[in-house]
Amino acid sequence: MLWKLSPFLAKSQLRYQSQLATAYLPTIYALSTAPGTKSAIAVVRISGTHSKYVYHQLNNSEKKLIHRRTLLRNLYGPGKNLLDKALTLFFDSPKSYTGEDLLELHIHGGKAVTGSVLNAIGSLNDRNSGIEIRYALPGEFTQRAFQNGKIDLIEVEGIRELIDAETETQRRCALSSFNGMNKNLFMLWRDKIVNNIAQLTAIIDFGEDTEIEDTNNLLQLVKHNMVQLKQEINQFIQKIEKTSILQSGVKVVLLGPPNAGKSSLINSISNDDVSIISHTPGTTRDTVEASIDVNGYKVTISDTAGIRSHSSDEIELLGIERAIKKSEQCDLCLLIVDPLNKPLINEDLTQMIQSMYKEGKEFVIIVNKQDLLTDENQSKSVMDALREKFGDKFPIITVSCKTQEGIEPLVKQLTQIFQRLSETSDESDPIIASRRVKEILHSDVLYGIDSFFVTTDSEIGGDSYDVVMASEHLSHAADGIGKITGDAVGIEEVLGVVFANFCVGK
Ligand SMILES: Nc1nc2c(ncn2[C@@H]2O[C@H](COP(=O)(O)OP(=O)(O)OP(=O)(O)O)[C@@H](O)[C@H]2O)c(=O)[nH]1
Structure with a gap:
C-alpha cells in the first residue's frame, strides 16, 4: 500500500507518532455526543496522524494549531461551502485521550450540521495519497488509548461503567474502578505471587545445595502466603458479587391489595418521576416491573397485582402463585397496607408473608x-x-403518599437495607468488577493457586520437578492478573470482550 503522511505533520511529531502503537492505523472520526438528537452543541472527535490535516482542510487555512487552545473557527465543506462556526480544541500527541493527535470540533447540534461536518471529514479520505480517514468503530477511541498505554483494561471497563451509570452508587462504583482502586489491589496480588515464585526459583536453583529441611520450610512459607492470598481473593470476589446488585438493581417486590397506593408509593420513593427508566408489563399479565432510582440505588420494583382476596377464581389463584414466585426471587418485599381496608391484610397474603x-x-x-x-x-x-x-418481625412505617409525610424516613430505612444488601456504606466507595475480571480471577488466578496446592501437596520434599511445576502454576496465576489489567500475552482475545459494549465516539 502506498503510504504518504499528511503534509501538515512536523518532523518531530512524525518521530513521536511513529512510535505509537497505533501510528499506522487510519485516522478515525465520530460524533462523540448522542446521535440523532437535537442539542445546542455536538462534539465530533478526530484522532490519528491526519487530525491536523483534517483541521486545516475544514478550516481552509494553514495557521498553526496550538495544543489545548480553544479557537473559534469557520468550518468549510467541499467546494469551500461554509458548514458551521465551531469551537475547535486540539490535543498534541501524546498528551491526548488516545495518545494520538486528537481534534475536537464543538459544533451546533442540529442533524443537518452534524451530518454535513461528518460528511466533509469523510470526504478527506484519500487512500491513494496515504491519507486514510474513516468513521470510528464502537469504542475505538478508548481502544487506541489502551493500545498506546494511556489507560489499562480496568480503566477501560471503568469508563464504560461510568458512561452506563444510571444512579449515584453506580457512578461511584465506576469512578473507583476508573481511578485504579482495583488495579492497585491486583498489582499488589501480582507482586505477592511474583515474590513467591522467586522463592520457589531459589529452591530450584539452590535446592541441591540446601538442606531438605530448609527447602521444606521455604515451600511451607510459600504455601502459607498463597493460602492467605487465596483467602483475600475469595473475599474480594464475595464483595464484588454483593456489590453487583448495584449494577443489576436491588430486586424489590411490592405486595398489597388494589388501591392501597402501590403506584403512588413508587413515585414517592423515586428521586423523581423522570427516574422511572422503564415501566413495561412484566412477563405475566399480573406483574408490572419498573426500574427506579431510590436515593442513588437502582431498584427493580415489581408490582404484583395478584393477591387480592381469598379466591377460587383460577386466574386469581394463578396470580397468587406468580406473585409468590416473584417474591421468592426478590431481595426485599414491601407490603403496602391501606389502613381503611377491611380486612387489613387478607388471609392469603398473611400466609404468604409468614412462609x-x-x-x-x-x-x-x-x-x-x-x-x-x-x-x-x-x-x-x-x-x-x-x-x-x-x-x-418487620419494621412498620407509616406514610402518606398524598402529603409525603413519612416518605423520608421510609427512604432512609430502605437505603440502610440496600447498603446492607450490597455491603456498601456512605464512607467507603463500593467496588465493582466486570464479569470478565471475575472469570479470570476464577479460571486463571485461583486456578493457578489451586494447582500449585495440588502439586505441592502431592509431594513436599525436594523433588525439584514438582517445584518447577508449582512455580509454573503460580506463573499462570500471575499471568491471569496481567490479563485483567491488559499487561499480559493473550490480550487480543480479551479486547473484543472489553470493547464489545462501547458506543461509537468513545
Ligand atoms: N388520601 C390518600 N390517597 C392516596 C394515597 N396514596 C394513594 N392514594 C390514592 O389511592 C388511589 C389508588 O392509588 P394507586 O397508587 O393507584 O394504588 P395501587 O395500589 O397502585 O392501585 P392498583 O393499581 O389498582 O393496584 C388513588 O386514587 C390515589 O390517589 C394517600 O397517601 N392518601
Whole structure:
C-alpha cells in the first residue's frame, strides 16, 4: 500500500507518532455526543496522524494549531461551502485521550450540521495519497488509548461503567474502578505471587545445595502466603458479587391489595418521576416491573397485582402463585397496607408473608394514607392489628403518599437495607468488577493457586520437578492478573470482550 503522511505533520511529531502503537492505523472520526438528537452543541472527535490535516482542510487555512487552545473557527465543506462556526480544541500527541493527535470540533447540534461536518471529514479520505480517514468503530477511541498505554483494561471497563451509570452508587462504583482502586489491589496480588515464585526459583536453583529441611520450610512459607492470598481473593470476589446488585438493581417486590397506593408509593420513593427508566408489563399479565432510582440505588420494583382476596377464581389463584414466585426471587418485599381496608391484610397474603419470613425474606410493612386517619385511635388500632399478626418481625412505617409525610424516613430505612444488601456504606466507595475480571480471577488466578496446592501437596520434599511445576502454576496465576489489567500475552482475545459494549465516539 502506498503510504504518504499528511503534509501538515512536523518532523518531530512524525518521530513521536511513529512510535505509537497505533501510528499506522487510519485516522478515525465520530460524533462523540448522542446521535440523532437535537442539542445546542455536538462534539465530533478526530484522532490519528491526519487530525491536523483534517483541521486545516475544514478550516481552509494553514495557521498553526496550538495544543489545548480553544479557537473559534469557520468550518468549510467541499467546494469551500461554509458548514458551521465551531469551537475547535486540539490535543498534541501524546498528551491526548488516545495518545494520538486528537481534534475536537464543538459544533451546533442540529442533524443537518452534524451530518454535513461528518460528511466533509469523510470526504478527506484519500487512500491513494496515504491519507486514510474513516468513521470510528464502537469504542475505538478508548481502544487506541489502551493500545498506546494511556489507560489499562480496568480503566477501560471503568469508563464504560461510568458512561452506563444510571444512579449515584453506580457512578461511584465506576469512578473507583476508573481511578485504579482495583488495579492497585491486583498489582499488589501480582507482586505477592511474583515474590513467591522467586522463592520457589531459589529452591530450584539452590535446592541441591540446601538442606531438605530448609527447602521444606521455604515451600511451607510459600504455601502459607498463597493460602492467605487465596483467602483475600475469595473475599474480594464475595464483595464484588454483593456489590453487583448495584449494577443489576436491588430486586424489590411490592405486595398489597388494589388501591392501597402501590403506584403512588413508587413515585414517592423515586428521586423523581423522570427516574422511572422503564415501566413495561412484566412477563405475566399480573406483574408490572419498573426500574427506579431510590436515593442513588437502582431498584427493580415489581408490582404484583395478584393477591387480592381469598379466591377460587383460577386466574386469581394463578396470580397468587406468580406473585409468590416473584417474591421468592426478590431481595426485599414491601407490603403496602391501606389502613381503611377491611380486612387489613387478607388471609392469603398473611400466609404468604409468614412462609416467606420463614425462608428469611426481608420485609418492610408500609401503612399508607395516613392523611385519611383523623383519629389517633384509628392509627393505633391499625398498628396493634399488624403487631398482633407479625409481632416485631418487620419494621412498620407509616406514610402518606398524598402529603409525603413519612416518605423520608421510609427512604432512609430502605437505603440502610440496600447498603446492607450490597455491603456498601456512605464512607467507603463500593467496588465493582466486570464479569470478565471475575472469570479470570476464577479460571486463571485461583486456578493457578489451586494447582500449585495440588502439586505441592502431592509431594513436599525436594523433588525439584514438582517445584518447577508449582512455580509454573503460580506463573499462570500471575499471568491471569496481567490479563485483567491488559499487561499480559493473550490480550487480543480479551479486547473484543472489553470493547464489545462501547458506543461509537468513545
Ligand atoms: N388520601 C390518600 N390517597 C392516596 C394515597 N396514596 C394513594 N392514594 C390514592 O389511592 C388511589 C389508588 O392509588 P394507586 O397508587 O393507584 O394504588 P395501587 O395500589 O397502585 O392501585 P392498583 O393499581 O389498582 O393496584 C388513588 O386514587 C390515589 O390517589 C394517600 O397517601 N392518601
